[in-house]
Amino acid sequence: MKTQPLREDKHCLNCGTEVPERYCTHCGQENAVPHESFGHLVKHFVGDVLHYDSQFLQTISYLLFRPGRLTKEYMAGRRVAFVNPIKLYIFVSFVFFLTWAMLSHDSHEKNEKRSAEKEAAAKQHEEDESQKIPSITGILGAVKDSLKNNKELARAVDSLAYRYRYDSARSHNAVAPVAAGSHDTAAARHTAAKAEEDDDLRLTDSEDDPRNKYGNEEAYDSAQAAMPKAQRDGWLKRYFTHKWMRLNPGDDRLQENLSESLKHHFPKMMFVLLPLFALWLKLIYNWKRWYYTDHAIFALHVHCFAYTVLLLAYILEKLTGVDGFIGWSVWLIFGYLVLALRNTYHQSFMRSFGKSLLLLFGYGISFAFVGVFFILIIFAVIL
Incomplete structure (x- = not known):
């Protein structure tokens, strides 16, 4: 692309070496007039892009469809027609990680939106169910009052009311409080005992957490100092324990x-x-x-x-x-x-x-x- 006229001065503007022809034999710079026209800039741009594209397309073709051939060509010294391996890796990895991050970020936002909608629906369902319980239990209570003279029917209605409250509470992962006047059944006692057992298990599982075991960093350091040197935690475990105890559990x-x-x-x-x-x-x-x-x-x-x-x-x-x-x-x-x-x-x-x-x-x-x-x-x- 020799559209730019040569300078009359035969000394290179970059290094001062005498230039016998168009390019400096010392640094390689073209001895052309430094003020380039807009058309010359456009030609340079198109030429560079097309040259890179031809290299890139041939490199990708060899890379994808000829396993090992690209490496063989480069090892043999035939490198002009292909993109440099380091440049190729930087370009491909940049596109890969950028696109992956963008797509995964969109998926993360969609999942968060879907989770929020599910939580809102569950909360609304819980509110609707909580409103149903008093109304239905009230109706059953009125029926029980009207059947005071028939104790067997009254017990049956009362048992039905409790069963409804119990099933509704289980659907929300909690046992509904038993209304005043209802009978203390074996199912209620069993459920309460199971809940206490689960709470004890959770407390046992959380005993390994240093925040529950020591409370704060000062207590942890005091406990470590009171132990024999052979039984103390190593420096790495102490470091991460301090980091963990500073973390807000919520x-x-x-x-x-x-x-x-x-x-x-x-x-x-x-x-x-x-x-x-x-x-x-x-x-x-x-x-x-x-x-x-x-x-x-x-x-x-x-x-x-x-x-x-x-x-x-x-x-x-x-x-x-x-x-x-x-x-x-x-x-x-x-x-x-x-x-x-x-x-x-x-x-x-x-x-x-x-x-x-x-x-x-x-x-x-x-x-x-x-x-x-x-x-x-x-x-x-x-x-």
Whole structure:
């Protein structure tokens, strides 16, 4: 694109080196007139976009439909026609995590709205039932008064009134108070005893909570100081116990904050796992034939394929409302990994299959360790 006229001065504006032709032999800058026309800017923009698009389309084509071929081409030095693996990973992972976060946020809002509607409906139903109980029990009471002379019928009506109150209370997970004048039945005594037993069980389960056991941080520190040194909690447990005791037990935002923090740190966690994935490849393949950078390029390409397939599956689930696309995409990623290993490292299908299982096992171990590390960081920041 040589539409800009050359400068009469043959010295580079950037480094001062003499420029015999159009481009500086020292820094590579074009020795053209610095004042560009609008048409020249547009041509540069179109040229850069089309050049990137041609690279990107060919890269995606090789990545999706030719397992391992993109890595082989890059290792062989044929790189001009393809996007750099690091740039490709940054672009694909950015689109993946951004789209996933947006779609999951919409689903979270819909679930919250649906939960609020259910709670409102349940509350309205409870109010309606509570209004029904006095009216019906009042009618039954009037009938009982009119049948005072017939004690058997009066007892039957009274038992019916209590049974109605008891069934209505059970539908709301609580036993309705027995109205004055009603008989103390065995069912009422059994229900009250069961409720007391459940309360005792909940208290027993909550005894492990340091907030219930010690009350405050000062009491906890005093109890720790009174113990023998060998029986005291370690520094890490003491640290998180202090954090936990400062937490408000009724704070409903804790789970939301933890979820948001995990979403925020998940891309970082996956980026940390990339070199570990390459390290496992280094362990299971020939150390002398393959360099660590070769394994790193393979890891970048496999992760880009996984992100692309998972994103498409997630979008399909959202559009169709049918579950299962993500499950099938996981099997597709595993099959792609086997073929990519076979085509890149030139081994048999069975060897590639076995090493795929070994690689996933090691990757799972790395994922667990890195996940625990990030979760500890998140708890240390939030609590």
